[in-house]
Structure formats: C-alpha cells, structure tokens
C-alpha cells in the first residue's frame with residue numbers, strides 16, 4: 001500500500017468512492033464498494049490492515065493485494 005491511504009478507515013470511504021484491490025501474485029484487480037464489505041469487518045479498520053485480510057478471488061492468496069481509493073464514475 002502506498003502512503004496516502006494506509007491510515008484511511010473504511011467508514012471514511014464515501015458512496016462516491018470505491019476501493020480497487022490489485023493482487024501482486026496474479027495481477028487480478030477487483031473493485032470493492034464499501035457496501036459490499038462483510039459486516040464482520042469493522043468499519044474502523046484502516047485500509048492498510050484491511051488489505052492484509054483480503055483473499056484474491058482468482059488465485060486464492062491472502063495478504064498479497066494492494067488497495068487504492070478511486071472515484072466512482074457516473
């Protein structure tokens with residue numbers, strides 16, 4: 001994760017934003033909307049910690065993703 005977002009908390013992501021997770025193991029990219037995050041994940045979690053919990057849907061590796069925050073278009 002790059003510096004700008006690592007201390008941002010999940011609850012701070014607005015409906016105009018989404019998270020883009022990129023897997024370093026296989027290159028898979030996945031858009032994550034805050035509403036899609038399971039309720040068991042604390043909304044107080046910081047993105048640096050959240051990305052360590054992500055499991056790639058393509059290759060199944062955990063903790064290999066990097067998250068960035070993107071504006072939702074349209």
Ligand SMILES: [Zn+2]
Pocket residue numbers: 023024025026027028056057058059060061
């Ligand atoms: Zn992967």
